[in-house]
Every structure is written in structure tokens, then in C-alpha cells.
Amino acid sequence: MKNISILGVTGSIGTQALDVIRDAENEVRLVGVTAHRNFEKLVDIIEEFKPKYIGVTDSDCFGKVKEYCEKANMNCELYSGEEALEKIATLEEVDTVLTSVVGIAGLKPTIKAIRAKKNIALANKETLVVAGDIVMSEAKENGVEILPVDSEHGAIFQCLQGNESKDVNKIILTASGGPFRGRKRDELKTITPSQALKHPKWNMGRKISIDSSTLVNKGLEVIEAHFLFGVDYENIEVIVHPQSIVHSMVEYVDNSIIAQLGSTDMRLPIQYALCYPERNRAVAHSLSFKEASTLTFEEPDMDTFRCLKLAYEAGKMGGNMPAIYNGANEIAVELFLDEKISYLQIEEIIESSMKEFEFVEKPTLDQVLDIDRRVREYVLKKYVK
Known part of the structure; x- marks a missing residue:
């Protein structure tokens, strides 16, 4: 039997992974899960799969989950905040970690899981985009397989x-x-x-x-x-x-x-x-x-949809440029969904950010996380009035 944990269990990939587990006829066991704030969906998953380890990154949702588990007398261990992702990613019993959290938030727990010698079922493409050299080097050093979950x-x-x-x-x-x-x-x-x-x-x-x-x-x-x-x-x-x-x-x-x-x-x-x-x-x-x-x-x-051309440019430059591209896009998408910028400004923000920040050829993990923070601050200051 293969023991797995899922980071981001209430999301689209996480819930579809549960279908796979249901159909696996006891060949795959769900040991640990994380969620952000979808309390109702998480409770349903806990009741059905009874994972031993549960992580909740949102503090309000964590309080509700803790109260529920105590009242239901659930035999489980709970973790909160950023620690939750890293704990569930490094569980001793787990063979494979499915990383399906959205955005750069998946980077640190994925690296922690690799260092704990867990195979990675990778649905969080941003992890490789922003720190591909670091992640693949860690995987090789630790004898870990990176198994792609993206359809392509x-x-x-x-x-x-x-x-x-x-x-x-x-x-x-x-x-x-x-x-x-x-x-x-x-x-x-x-x-x-x-x-x-x-x-x-x-x-x-x-x-x-x-x-x-x-x-x-x-x-x-x-x-x-x-x-x-x-x-x-x-x-x-x-x-x-x-x-x-x-x-x-x-x-x-x-x-x-x-x-x-x-x-x-x-x-x-x-x-x-x-x-x-x-x-x-x-x-x-x-x-x-x-x-x-x-x-x-x-x-x-690529003349109409210039974001694809910009991605090739960022990739070929390498270094910290893919992290700049990704960070600019993540914050731009948030602003667009909140109706604070127009659709074409997503592309504008990415291109502007790629021109604004200094190029670092071989960034460390801390430098990757720092440039992501700085890009977001730059975009918010320039585009949100």
C-alpha cells in the first residue's frame, strides 16, 4: 500500500485525487491533508477518509476544525499556519506527497518533503518555475522522484x-x-x-x-x-x-x-x-x-497573448527571472479577480516587473522568496491606488 499526504486537499486537484483514492481499492491510503479555509469541505473529507494528520493554514478555520475534532473525538493530530504545510509534507509514514496548493506557497513544503526523502506528485507548477534548479538538485541529491500531475x-x-x-x-x-x-x-x-x-x-x-x-x-x-x-x-x-x-x-x-x-x-x-x-x-x-x-x-x-512570449523570455534568461514573472502574475491575477485592474494589465504588470528588478543568475532559496515579496510590493504600490 502507498501512503500519501495531500497539500491543498479541498482544491480542484485535491478533490479529484480523492476520487482516485476511492477507486484504488485500498492500494492508496490518505495519511495527512492540509486545507486553507474551506471548513465544510474539509470536515466531509475528515469524516470519510479519517486522516491521522490534519493541517489548516487559516487561523479561524483551524479553530473550527479543532473544535469539531474534539467534539467528534477524532483520533488525529492538528497543525496550524505555515507549519501545517511543512508538517504534513514530511510525515514519517508518508511515501508520496501530492502538492496541489496554489502558487509559490507550495515551494517551501515541497523542498522540505524532498529533504525528508518523499516522492513528489507535483501539481504546483510554480515550485519548479521559481526554483527549478534548486528543486531538481535537491531531488537528485535525495534520490526523490518528481512525478508530474499536470495533464501536459x-x-x-x-x-x-x-x-x-x-x-x-x-x-x-x-x-x-x-x-x-x-x-x-x-x-x-x-x-x-x-x-x-x-x-x-x-x-x-x-x-x-x-x-x-x-x-x-x-x-x-x-x-x-x-x-x-x-x-x-x-x-x-x-x-x-x-x-x-x-x-x-x-x-x-x-x-x-x-x-x-x-x-x-x-x-x-x-x-x-x-x-x-x-x-x-x-x-x-x-x-x-x-x-x-x-x-x-x-x-x-503570441502577439495577442504576449504572456506566453514573456514566459519564454523569462525562462531563457533563467536565474531569478522566472520567479519575477511568476510573482508578478500571481499578484496581477489577484488584482484582476478583485476587479482592481483590467485584463490586459496582467500582461503589462508582468512585463513591467521583468524590466524593474535586477537579474540574479543563481539565486538562493531566500533570494527567490525575497524577490517574490518585492515584486508583489512593487505591483501593489504602482497599480493599486
Whole structure:
């Protein structure tokens, strides 16, 4: 049996991971969980899965959870605040940690888990984006596997099985194009948060839905792929595939292309990561080629959706620039969702931040966290009146 903990259990990835665990027929046991402030959902999870260790980062929610567990006489250990993430990430009983918290908050607990020699099922792409060199170096030093949970990186991971990295010609990341595919810049000036949250194919959290609409999400995936698979940016191609059936592809030196196809169901890559190297019985729906008879592919419009171009620039520069890109985007998305900036200002904020801050070629973990803080302060001071 594989023992796992989930950081961010009440989020989109976390709740879909629970479906995988339910279907795993006692092959996967949930030992620890963390949540932020979704009390009702967390209580339901506690009642069903009875995890021994529970972490809650929001103080008010922690108080409610503590009271509930005491009244219900639950046999569990509770942790609060930032300590909660790190405690649940380093539990002695755990084999694999699924990191599905949103944003840079996942970085420190992921590194702690790696140092505790836990395999990582990585759904938090920002961890590799902001500190890829540090994370991959720690994983190698500690003999830890980084198992991608993203649909695209999970697809690439499967396409690489049985092959050698030296034989890879390029990685092809597919993108749905988001809700505004085909639109021009003038049509994006009045986009509202509710419009940007309506993804045409995937059911995702708020932040990643906005990122998908701007193509920031694909930019982050480009940087993540560079670190996960050791492929140069010149050999990572993004192609728009509106049907979202081909989840990504690998082209080899003989020009053969291996693709991974499946239904638009995140439980598929989650299951593969949690059960690797075994394949369990299907939890995702079977793909019907009769219903999906047409597959189309097109170039991404990086003149309209400039955030993808900026991601390539940040990735190629390396150093602390991806952290600047990511930090600027995270705070910009928050401001957009709060209706304090316009949609196109997300791109403006990223570009402005990349020009504002000094380049550091080999940042330490503390420098990564510091530049993230400084970028957010800069954006709030400049754009929020």
C-alpha cells in the first residue's frame, strides 16, 4: 500500500485525487491533508477518509476544525499556519506527497518533503518555475522522484517511458487556447473575471483558469517542462489543440512522434502519478474516437497573448527571472479577480516587473522568496491606488 499526504486537499486537484483514492481499492491510503479555509469541505473529507494528520493554514478555520475534532473525538493530530504545510509534507509514514496548493506557497513544503526523502506528485507548477534548479538538485541529491500531475507534463512523462532522454528531439506542449482563442487585442480590453473563468474544456480553480485564458499557464508549463525533462527552450514547442484530446507529444531524433491521448479528466494524470509505476483500472472515462473524430492544431497567437512570449523570455534568461514573472502574475491575477485592474494589465504588470528588478543568475532559496515579496510590493504600490 502507498501512503500519501495531500497539500491543498479541498482544491480542484485535491478533490479529484480523492476520487482516485476511492477507486484504488485500498492500494492508496490518505495519511495527512492540509486545507486553507474551506471548513465544510474539509470536515466531509475528515469524516470519510479519517486522516491521522490534519493541517489548516487559516487561523479561524483551524479553530473550527479543532473544535469539531474534539467534539467528534477524532483520533488525529492538528497543525496550524505555515507549519501545517511543512508538517504534513514530511510525515514519517508518508511515501508520496501530492502538492496541489496554489502558487509559490507550495515551494517551501515541497523542498522540505524532498529533504525528508518523499516522492513528489507535483501539481504546483510554480515550485519548479521559481526554483527549478534548486528543486531538481535537491531531488537528485535525495534520490526523490518528481512525478508530474499536470495533464501536459503527465502526458510527456508517459511518452518518455521506455526511451532515453538523449533521443528526444523536442517536446510539444498542447494548449486548448483558453476561452478567448481567436480574439484580437482590441477584443480583450473589456474582458471581465467571470468571462475569463469560463474555460471551454477543463474544470479548474480560479487562479489557473485566469492563467489559462492569458496563456500564462502554458508559459509556466514551458518553464516547468524545461526543468522536469532537461530540454532546452528552443526544443519546447507550444501548439494550440482546441479539442484537448492530445495532451502532449514527444518528437524523437528519428522524427517519430509519440502522443498521449485521453479524455479531459485530470484524474487520469493524478492516478498515474499516485500509482506509478503501476497502472490502475480506469477512473477517467474512455475516449471515444467516434465522438472525437476531428483533431486540429494551430500556432499560438503570441502577439495577442504576449504572456506566453514573456514566459519564454523569462525562462531563457533563467536565474531569478522566472520567479519575477511568476510573482508578478500571481499578484496581477489577484488584482484582476478583485476587479482592481483590467485584463490586459496582467500582461503589462508582468512585463513591467521583468524590466524593474535586477537579474540574479543563481539565486538562493531566500533570494527567490525575497524577490517574490518585492515584486508583489512593487505591483501593489504602482497599480493599486
